[in-house]
Amino acid sequence: MARVHVSVLGAGAWGTALAALASARADVLLWARAPEVADAIGRARRNPRHLSDIELPSALRATADLDAALDHVLDAPGPGLIVLGVPMAGLADICAQLASALPAQRDRPLHLLWTCKGIDPDTLQLPHQIIAGHLPRRPWLHAGVLSGPSFAREVAQGLPVALTLAAGDPGTGTVCQAAYHGVQARIYTTPDIVGVEVGGALKNVMAIACGISDGLRLGTNARAALITRGLAEIQRLGIALGGQADTFSGLAGLGDLVLTATGGLSRNRQVGVAVGEGRRLEDILAGGMTAEGVRCARAALELGSRHALDLPITEIVCRVLFDGLAPREAVAALLTREPRPE
Incomplete structure (x- = not known):
């Protein structure tokens, strides 16, 4: 498989840790909402707001331009993977932004993962239901959830972790494993979202x-x-x-x-x-x-x-x-x- 291009949307602790983890095996761009955070990651190799004491890999790049983050995966010569590193409270908003930014048609698959955990207190919806309600279905967009026992700090420090990827399309698991599965991380797959x-x-x-x-x-x-x-x-x-x-x-x-x-x-x-x-x-x-x-x-x-x-x-x-x-x-x-x- 060609090198995976990954765009992690959200520079909180978990988004930063997942971007750092993938940068060892994939071409990663981390989107931060605040320009000063993206600038600090690129210049000082630190996220000033989350895990600020951990030096980030030199291969990890950051941007505050959402369009640039999406172009990074949409224009990739190989597989593209979007990772939503936002909490439950921000999931609907980022999906609404994706709905207006992603193309209506595409001749190659693109993969989307979410990492947030919870149940919406107002609608009682799980994350996949929120995504379905705010991001109209595109046949070329294959989605899944990445979860399991993991503290962001330990992942960012390079300590071992094992996670589960649940998706309906087996190809999503293959792409996720290509980006994350290695010496530090093991990625197991299941269809049970x-x-x-x-x-x-x-x-x-x-x-x-x-x-x-x-x-x-x-x-x-x-x-x-x-x-x-x-x-x-x-x-x-x-x-x-x-x-x-x-x-x-x-x-x-x-x-x-x-x-x-x-x-x-x-x-x-x-x-x-x-x-x-x-x-x-x-x-x-x-x-x-x-x-x-x-x-x-x-x-x-x-x-x-x-x-x-x-x-x-x-x-x-x-x-x-x-x-x-x-x-x-x-x-x-x-x-x-x-x-x-x-």
Whole structure:
């Protein structure tokens, strides 16, 4: 396969890390919304806003011109890959921009990946549904989701990582592997877009629950129980929405859950720890802490209700975050539920 041309749209921590990772194997251009960020990456090899202490590869180029970023893949002599490195809150906007910027017709395929994790709190949509609603279908544009256990900082530092690429077209997996699969990264493929997305969304809610438990100093037994029963909830909702059961025992399910629920770099776990230690959610978020699980929890509970599913950990997290239930009372509420077979 010819050298892949990659345009990563979004210079946040994860977009920057994915651009740095691909630059070892592909021709990469990173789009930053702010011109000063693109300039600093090109001049000083640093992103001044995210992962600013990590030197970026010399092969990585950056631009603040979205048209230039798209031309980089549209005009490539070989395979082209667009990676959306934006959070859930920015997904609809970037897709609307792509809808007006991409050509209506093209004689070669182009591949699109998204990396955000969550459920839209207003529409209850998963990322692929948001993309379908804001980016009209083009037969030559093949899309998929890249997910799995990964902290942006470790990827940018060059540490090993394994990820899952879910796409309907096998060619998207081939192109993604050509750009990313190598010594540092392993890319596994699956057709299960829904399962991968549900795993990526709900693991953040479960990480908040584990953080609350850790903030209360309830021990590793309690954390292991929350991870195990949390995985059961994730699988329950994922299957109801059309996901495949096996997905949840893989990287995008169990793997991502374990990392996010136990890793020190997990913002969702950090929010949970702070709540468990007695801090108010409003104060935590006002301090600049962001966690997708906070946005996702209510939406996940509502989706579960629509499918008549029992999601007790998700429900308790919502009651603690939004209804004023004391964390220790939440633990008691979970422990005193009616006994049942596993």
